[in-house]
Amino acid sequence: MYLATGSNLFGQWLLLEPIISPFQRVTGFNAKEIPFDITSVDLVKVNWSYNIFKTDKTICISGAWYGKENQYISVLLPKECDDSKFKNLIVTGNDYKLILIDGTSLTLWVIDLENESDVKKLKFNETPLESSPKKARKGYNIKKVLTTNDQFICLTEDGLVYCGFPPSLLDTSHYMGVVCDIQCGYEHFMLLTDTGRVYTWGNGRRLQLGHGDLENLDLPTEVEALAGIKIVKISAGGWHSLALSEYGDLYAWGWNDTGQLGIKHDVKEKKSLQPENFKNYALPIVIDIYDDKNQQVNLNVTNMACGSRHTALLLEDNTVWTTGNNKYGQLGFPTDIYENLYHFKKSYQCDCNVDLMCGPWTTVLKCK
Amino acid sequence: MQTCEEIYYKLESFKDSVKESLSEIEELDVTCKTNLQNYLNNMNSKNPTAIIKIQAIIDYMYERVNIGNWKEVKLFLRKTITIASYLKLVYHVKQADMLDDLFIKESYKIIDFGILFGCPLDREPKLLQNCASCFNDVSQPSFYNVCNDKCMVDSVQESIDFEHNKYSTHHLDVLDCPSMEHFYRNYILKEQPVILNNCINHWPALSKWKDINYLKKVAGSRTVPIELGRVYTDTDWTQKLMTVDEFISKHIYQCDSSTGYLAQYQLFEHIPELKKDISEPEYCCFSDDEEAIDIMAWFGPKGTISALHHDPKRNLLTQVIGEKRLFLFSPSDSDFLYPHEHELLNNTAQVDPREPDLEKYPKYKNATPFYCVLHPGQMLYIPPKWWHFVESLSISISVSFWWS
Numbered sequence: 001m002y003l004a005t006g007s008n009l010f011g012q013w014l015l016l017e018p019i020i021s022p023f024q025r026v027t028g029f030n031a032k033e034i035p036f037d038i039t040s041v042d043l044v045k046v047n048w049s050y051n052i053f054k055t056d057k058t059i060c061i062s063g064a065w066y067g068k069e070n071q072y073i074s075v076l077l078p079k080e081c082d083d084s085k086f087k088n089l090i091v092t093g094n095d096y097k098l099i100l101i102d103g104t105s106l107t108l109w110v111i112d113l114e115n116e117s118d119v120k121k122l123k124f125n126e127t128p129l130e131s132s133p134k135k136a137r138k139g140y141n142i143k144k145v146l147t148t149n150d151q152f153i154c155l156t157e158d159g160l161v162y163c164g165f166p167p168s169l170l171d172t173s174h175y176m177g178v179v180c181d182i183q184c185g186y187e188h189f190m191l192l193t194d195t196g197r198v199y200t201w202g203n204g205r206r207l208q209l210g211h212g213d214l215e216n217l218d219l220p221t222e223v224e225a226l227a228g229i230k231i232v233k234i235s236a237g238g239w240h241s242l243a244l245s246e247y248g249d250l251y252a253w254g255w256n257d258t259g260q261l262g263i264k265h266d267v268k269e270k271k272s273l274q275p276e277n278f279k280n281y282a283l284p285i286v287i288d289i290y291d292d293k294n295q296q297v298n299l300n301v302t303n304m305a306c307g308s309r310h311t312a313l314l315l316e317d318n319t320v321w322t323t324g325n326n327k328y329g330q331l332g333f334p335t336d337i338y339e340n341l342y343h344f345k346k347s348y349q350c351d352c353n354v355d356l357m358c359g360p361w362t363t364v365l366k367c368k
Numbered sequence: 369m370q371t372c373e374e375i376y377y378k379l380e381s382f383k384d385s386v387k388e389s390l391s392e393i394e395e396l397d398v399t400c401k402t403n404l405q406n407y408l409n410n411m412n413s414k415n416p417t418a419i420i421k422i423q424a425i426i427d428y429m430y431e432r433v434n435i436g437n438w439k440e441v442k443l444f445l446r447k448t449i450t451i452a453s454y455l456k457l458v459y460h461v462k463q464a465d466m467l468d469d470l471f472i473k474e475s476y477k478i479i480d481f482g483i484l485f486g487c488p489l490d491r492e493p494k495l496l497q498n499c500a501s502c503f504n505d506v507s508q509p510s511f512y513n514v515c516n517d518k519c520m521v522d523s524v525q526e527s528i529d530f531e532h533n534k535y536s537t538h539h540l541d542v543l544d545c546p547s548m549e550h551f552y553r554n555y556i557l558k559e560q561p562v563i564l565n566n567c568i569n570h571w572p573a574l575s576k577w578k579d580i581n582y583l584k585k586v587a588g589s590r591t592v593p594i595e596l597g598r599v600y601t602d603t604d605w606t607q608k609l610m611t612v613d614e615f616i617s618k619h620i621y622q623c624d625s626s627t628g629y630l631a632q633y634q635l636f637e638h639i640p641e642l643k644k645d646i647s648e649p650e651y652c653c654f655s656d657d658e659e660a661i662d663i664m665a666w667f668g669p670k671g672t673i674s675a676l677h678h679d680p681k682r683n684l685l686t687q688v689i690g691e692k693r694l695f696l697f698s699p700s701d702s703d704f705l706y707p708h709e710h711e712l713l714n715n716t717a718q719v720d721p722r723e724p725d726l727e728k729y730p731k732y733k734n735a736t737p738f739y740c741v742l743h744p745g746q747m748l749y750i751p752p753k754w755w756h757f758v759e760s761l762s763i764s765i766s767v768s769f770w771w772s
């Protein structure tokens with residue numbers, strides 16, 4: 001079962017209101033004809049105008065599709081992606097295309113969203129792999145794929161990272177540990193290794209790389225300020241970044257124009273809560289969470305997710321806390337009261353264990 | 369007095385050329401494209417969610433133009449902001465039933481966001497500026513606050529000779545409305561700075577802009593970018609969008625907060641009415657290419673500072689209201705001025721010529737500073753790559769003309 005708050009502008013949550021807030025159950029009750037059961041499909045990705053779901057047999061879309069809104073359809077797959085391949089098929093998409101990846105043969109199918117019959121087949125670019133000692137491998141088993149309109153990155157089970165389009169292997173041989181997670185902002189990337197190191201690269205003009213400056217970096221570079229701290233989870237928003245340490249400390253850096261870093265200034269510095277005082281941060285800063293009575297909340301963060309310009313946290317007591325842009329209800333608060341929230345505030349109490357996910361302007365909870 | 373309906377019909381007259389402009393945003397994703405198309409085709413029908421969705425497209429495009437460097441942003445994204453802002457304005461006007469202040473201010477906000485983040489459409493380059501003038505007739509008398517006692521003239525009298533001795537600076541040449549040939553041969557070709565007197569005596573701005581009410585009347589409700597912070601090299605320097613009225617009340621007549629400066633802004637593209645008060649100096653016609661002249665407005669209180677820097681283009685800095693003082697150095701002095709090393713700041717020097725720290729910057733003693741105070745009606749020619757430090761000595765309005 002899913003709960004969502006935020007943009008429903010194109011009917012992607014099968015609800016009537018263009019903006020959902022607070023969190024609402026997604027039942028599909030209001031939609032007329034749905035070829036799939038919304039309560040049993042797996043949500044793969046939340047895009048700006050449509051959602052991608054997967055079942056064991058098909059890929060489903062809700063929202064805007066080929067210029068029409070309130071669409072709920074099963075995607076017509078290319079002939080080659082038959083039943084035997086479908087199991088290993090990974091799907092992602094952006095505003096322009098839907099991308100299907102066969103994780104075993106490193107083949108991509110790109111479906112153009114302006115012209116359904118335009119399907120391109122591509123292969124991963126493996127050239128650098130030939131010189132790599134890791135080349136004797138049975139299967140690739142891609143476990144995670146991320147894409148924006150401009151970026152594409154994916155990760156295999158054994159820690160290989162492919163970047164770009166068509167994807168090329170990134171040389172990660174000299175990193176401390178094996179890559180176990182990837183994250184992708186609008187113009188920056190993050191890597192996490194199994195030894196707890198964080199690497200970032202891409203555009204740094206909004207301080208999203210965390211190296212203390214606004215330089216751009218072509219190659220992944222370790223976030224030195226976090227060296228010595230074992231990081232267990234990372235998350236990237238449009239222009240901001242988060243890292244969670246093994247002891248439950250949350251670090252954030254990057255753009256803070258709508259309060260997406262969630263730093264509560266007035267407690268320590270007693271500064272007025274004017275947005276002008278909310279600076280961007282070029283280095284990771286520890287984020288403390290305070291409740292409405294200004295008491296520090298000492299619960300561990302168990303999960304985190306970022307949208308374009310907002311951030312959501314899940315704490316160990318199954319509460320969801322949000323900060324940043326709320327113009328489309330993505331924080332789960334009324335839009336007429338908060339256009340932005342500049343520090344974390346409790347938004348929802350779950351009554352079951354949940355998974356946390358964000359779209360650009362959405363926060364989603366999946367009951368496990 | 370106009371009615372909402374009359375304004376609506378005026379705005380609607382641009383519909384066909386905006387429709388044609390859709391071909392300029394072919395690269396846009398299909399969802400946004402079909403939405404804009406539908407809203408353009410059904411402008412007369414009532415659609416309660418139209419404004420929310422058009423706003424969402426604007427907000428989404430705002431996020432997309434924030435990706436990458438501003439100068440490299442794809443034009444179709446900015447053109448989409450222009451078209452969507454036009455549509456939002458049309459639907460905003462259609463929904464209204466009363467022409468009150470709030471309605472007009474909101475209309476200008478919609479237009480100004482489109483001008484600031486959008487860009488001109490090939491088929492209708494002045495679309496939003498023309499939309500703005502549809503409101504001029506209704507807006508002027510009704511809602512600007514009269515403040516009769518506020519006049520901009522509080523000229524500074526000071527002894528320039530004293531300043532020259534203090535800083536051991538050199539004088540600049542001063543010419544009285546020189547011939548084009550003389551100016552070209554001796555200053556443009558030789559790349560030498562010079563002060564020009566009596567060249568803009570005919571500008572209506574010299575008298576009109578003395579009256580703050582005039583500026584408030586023409587531009588008060590318009591949103592412009594304001595630089596906040598003393599110098600752009602400071603860490604807490606930032607930019608903020610605000611209306612000219614807000615800027616005048618918060619930063620021109622009341623400087624207790626941070627320094628606010630309407631700096632280096634193409635105000636005359638934004639508000640064409642103000643361009644009637646100035647004219648491009650003939651001296652700018654010595655151009656290497658056909659590129660247009662960039663006309664920038666600089667409006668701020670006493671004490672605004674532009675740190676010592678140089679620009680790639682030729683510059684005629686024209687003083688309209690108040691006084692500014694400048695230090696200038698030839699490009700050959702660069703090593704003595706200690707330019708910042710970072711790529712974003714390497715056209716800016718670290719030395720403050722008012723109080724040069726000779727222990728930190730010992731080579732500065734070899735530099736040859738030129739110094740001048742610009743008064744209303746004077747123009748200063750700054751050749752390309754010449755270092756200049758600028759400080760306002762009073763409330764000041766300047767106009768600079770950049771050309772290559």
